[in-house]
Amino acid sequence: MRRFAVEWAGWFAFAAVLTAPGWLRGDLLGHPDVDVWNHAWGLWWWADSLAKGDLPWRTALLSHPGGGVLWFADPLGSLAMLPVTWSLGPAVAWNLLLIARIAWAGFHARRFAGVLGTPGPHTVVAGVAFAASPYLLCEVYNGISEVCAVGWVPLVLTQALVFVRERTLRSALLAGGAWGLTFWATPYYGLALGLVLGPALLWWAVSALRSEPPGRGSPPWPPLLAGIALAALLGGAAIQTWRTALDAEDAVIQRSELSEASLARHNAVDIRELVWPGAFASVDYEAEYGGEKFRHTLYLRLSVLALALLAVARRPRALAP
Numbered sequence: 001m002r003r004f005a006v007e008w009a010g011w012f013a014f015a016a017v018l019t020a021p022g023w024l025r026g027d028l029l030g031h032p033d034v035d036v037w038n039h040a041w042g043l044w045w046w047a048d049s050l051a052k053g054d055l056p057w058r059t060a061l062l063s064h065p066g067g068g069v070l071w072f073a074d075p076l077g078s079l080a081m082l083p084v085t086w087s088l089g090p091a092v093a094w095n096l097l098l099i100a101r102i103a104w105a106g107f108h109a110r111r112f113a114g115v116l117g118t119p120g121p122h123t124v125v126a127g128v129a130f131a132a133s134p135y136l137l138c139e140v141y142n143g144i145s146e147v148c149a150v151g152w153v154p155l156v157l158t159q160a161l162v163f164v165r166e167r168t169l170r171s172a173l174l175a176g177g178a179w180g181l182t183f184w185a186t187p188y189y190g191l192a193l194g195l196v197l198g199p200a201l202l203w204w205a206v207s208a209l210r211s212e213p214p215g216r217g218s219p220p221w222p223p224l225l226a227g228i229a230l231a232a233l234l235g236g237a238a239i240q241t242w243r244t245a246l247d248a249e250d251a252v253i254q255r256s257e258l259s260e261a262s263l264a265r266h267n268a269v270d271i272r273e274l275v276w277p278g279a280f281a282s283v284d285y286e287a288e289y290g291g292e293k294f295r296h297t298l299y300l301r302l303s304v305l306a307l308a309l310l311a312v313a314r315r316p317r318a319l320a321p
Contacts, residue, residue, distance in 0.1 A: 015102035023095045030143030033293045039145045040094040046078035047085035062252050070252040071245030074146040076185050098140050104151035106131030112154035115161050129304045138295040152182040156193050169223045176227030180234025190235050273298040
């Protein structure tokens, strides 16, 4: 436990230094012309509603005069920051949340690197690269706090690898529970993990049955199905809650074909983004949307790719299953 606390403190300090130019000025982290104020308000609204004994589901503060149903996109962040929001206010809670999200990303990326390869100090490189990735820094700039919770991705992948090696019900439920909670962090990451984990786990389970003689080793299917069932239960509840709020007659956030097309355009990427350095983006938001400050990139950094290629060249067997 002490080792965990020390490492977490180290990652939090790294994230605090990384974002220091913003919070040292007393500003809210992120650009004020994107989603910062919307999301910081959401932290306050959840804290205020729960303090009054109300569920943060319907508000009269928006969509005047009748208000409407609103599902704030970052429920896990709001719950985690409740004590801070109540005691120090939403501004402090907002900055601490984004700093913690960067630390969360680095912590779990380092752990994933250790489980995927070999543990050691070198895994810190993976954590730093992930926590300081252009993608995550863009989302901090945008102030979209739920998307900053990208640390759930390496957490789930790590737990899935642990299950593949241990084949126990406990490890399966931990992986499934983490995957299901990812949908509550943001359904997009939960669905993206499904595109990766679904085929991979199915392939692994079938291969395990074919390669092992009957009676040798524990069968992977019962714990695997239990983990998937838990993930489906938690994830399905998150998606249903989300859809119910969007489909309500008096929904504050209204979706239309136009808004869906704009959302798809805002998140559009092409393969060049992965390797093209500089300020390249597949969509010029300022030019196309009248000076909009939103930023988006999937750039991996050439330095990180070079280190990965160097590692493969020095230890090619590390890629073997």
